[in-house]
Amino acid sequence: MKKQLLLALCASALLMLSLVCSAQALVFHKSWVYGAFNNTTYAFTMFEETLTSGSICITSHLVLNETANPQATVQVNCSSQNQAFVFVYYQNGALGVAFQEGSTVSSLVTSTWLINETIELNFDGNYVTIINNDVVLIGDFSYDGNITCVGVKGSSALQDYVATAGYLSIDSGGGFGDISGTMNEIIPLIIDLAVIGCVIGAVKKIGI
Numbered sequence: 041m042k043k044q045l046l047l048a049l050c051a052s053a054l055l056m057l058s059l060v061c062s063a064q065a066l067v068f069h070k071s072w073v074y075g076a077f078n079n080t081t082y083a084f085t086m087f088e089e090t091l092t093s094g095s096i097c098i099t100s101h102l103v104l105n106e107t108a109n110p111q112a113t114v115q116v117n118c119s120s121q122n123q124a125f126v127f128v129y130y131q132n133g134a135l136g137v138a139f140q141e142g143s144t145v146s147s148l149v150t151s152t153w154l155i156n157e158t159i160e161l162n163f164d165g166n167y168v169t170i171i172n173n174d175v176v177l178i179g180d181f182s183y184d185g186n187i188t189c190v191g192v193k194g195s196s197a198l199q200d201y202v203a204t205a206g207y208l209s210i211d212s213g214g215g216f217g218d219i220s221g222t223m224n225e226i227i228p229l230i231i232d233l234a235v236i237g238c239v240i241g242a243v244k245k246i247g248i
Contacts, residue, residue: 068212070190074102074203077112077194084191087212090119091187094213096161100153101206104131108200113193114208115140116161118185125161125168125183129153137170137177149177155206163187187212 070085096116104110112129126145128136135153138145151172153159160171166185170178190210194202 071209073207077203082191082193086189093164096212098159100208102203103205109197110202115191117189119188
């Protein structure tokens with residue numbers, strides 16, 4: 041009987057630990073179908089909490105209009121609201137990566153993109169590394185603030201459709217800025233488990 045109680049206690053402790061870990065490694069997923077890129081204004085999606093560390097993966101499954109010289113743009117905003125990382129997908133397979141601060145947009149690097157390939161932003165504190173298909177494009181780039189939201193838009197020289205099919209997806213995992221609400225729920229359970237452990241220890245000592 042005592043062994044069963046100890047096993048139950050251990051299982052409960054592991055469950056509490058997994059809840060704490062999940063609070064620090066939450067996962068976010070968002071997809072935009074191709075029609076979202078046929079607008080010239082951003083459609084933003086906010087994270088529930090500010091991302092302080094972790095990664096954001098951008099994967100394009102878009103089919104861009106071959107006759108309109110289109111650009112599909114993804115913008116990752118920082119908490120300062122004045123800074124953002126901008127990724128521009130061109131129909132000819134070129135990929136532009138830029139950093140925006142206020143109204144100033146500075147090109148960082150030019151690369152290429154293919155359908156189903158992933159661009160990854162790894163960030164920790166105020167530094168980010170950008171990887172495209174396992175190739176490091178930018179290493180330890182300094183920026184001011186954490187990640188708050190992601191937006192998409194499109195533009196076309198011929199004022200025509202930017203994308204004709206497909207979608208673009210965002211996946212992220214990492215530490216969020218404030219997990220106090222989750223911890224406030226978990227701590228009382230941990231205290232309860234500690235009390236149960238003390239009771240089991242006392243029972244074991246007196247041999248009941």
